[in-house]
Amino acid sequence: MAIPSDLKYTKEHEWIRLNGKTGVIGITQFAADQLGDVVFVDLPQPGQAVKQSETLASIESVKAVSDIYAPVSGKVVRVNSALASKPELVNADPYGEGWMLEIEVSTPSESSSLLSPANYEAHIQENKS
């Protein structure tokens, strides 16, 4: 399973694509495969502020509800409204059309606590064994 090299990751299987002051957030292919069919993604309202590691959204699969945590602190500027009618995009294209939301990063230094692609790959290998 290819792990995109342009993203930063959390141990809880979120990814963030940092671009200057903003970052686009989603869940990884590994997480999407573990969840199975996504039924619903509960996204926050734009404007909502969130601290690093706090619950940012929740994702409902057939079997369970899981919380999605903020990789870094910030303010939600945009959410992926396509997920309302097509939650399966999270399964089909988690790094692309299945993105969840974009935040304006408030504390850029926090990104140093995120995992590199290589470290994230090592983390999921550990998880599997």
Added chain:
Amino acid sequence: MSETSSGSADALLKTPLHALHVGSGARMSPFAGYQMPVFYSSIYEEAAAVRGSCGVFDVSHMARFIFPAEATPALQRLLTCDVGRIRAGAGSYALVLSEEGGILDDVILYRKPDGQFLLVVNASNHEKILNWIHSKIGRTGAPQDITADTAMLAVQGPQAQEILQEALTPGVGGRTAAELGYFGISNMRWTIFDQMESLVARTGYTGEDGFEIIAPAGIAEKIWKWLTETGTVAACGLGARDVLRVEAGYSLYGSDMDETTSPYECGLGFAVAKDAPYIGAEALKARPIRRRLIGLDAGSQPSAVLRHGYPILSDGRPAGQVTSGVFSRTLGRSIGFGSVDAGLSETAPLSVDIRGRMVPVKRGSRRFVRDRVKAHSQGGT
């Protein structure tokens, strides 16, 4: 993302099909002490295959006990069905009750063509029920536990009969797949595998026509491969099985019933034979009915998935809780079961507290998908 289900795989039991599941990339998860496949590709695609054509489930984790023909009186003490009325080649759904009339397990008892009994018990209750049997009827007359030596496959869907008819012929004195009535059981032989024998019963947990096959562990892989590779049957996991059983209105032990529940409190009164001398019969007569299990429909929005444990309210007051729920793609609706106070009016408005959000729900029948099971009412003829 918060962890969903995971756990140490070390201490878990494996079914005879475990290697095939892992090899095909199934998402495995601990269930009742076994490592079991939850899905292969997609829970919804697997559920759709069962409704539309045919799917196969590995249900080898369920416990299988063989009792001698002379065990009729002992089984009548243990089970709520009328054991004496089950003829060879037939079967019955039944409950195991505690002395207090609470449900210890829900089971199926078959009488094999040779007169022996086969009891199929929930995997989660395997040890508990075995200990219960030992404590009630003693070790003499105790059953033979054939769980580890056999595999059990559920072949479910409108095409199940046609597919099995092709590969199985009746054993001595047995019947074909087409000749079996609901809960009927027969010895059959695999024409495609050197006449190897299996027990085949017409039953299931999906609301579709279908069969459950008990085969020697050594030929389980062959059967599975034949079904999924040449027989065009979809490999299905426990995730699809849960969606299908909720759609069909079937209760799950541990979710919709447990030792605190009497049969009448979870819609299983039909499984209790009148005047049968089973353990718990006297207590059950005197036991007040405090709850009812009802069907819940939360509408067409997938944002309103009902989950076990969510509170049910009526006019803002606690009225019960959700015991099972799924979003059904078959129906395009969020459905489930709820255990509500027996005194609640049938027309009382209900809502479910979905993590702080009040969602109105409609009360109705638990059989959301119906009239798809062949010969459901004919008994084991």
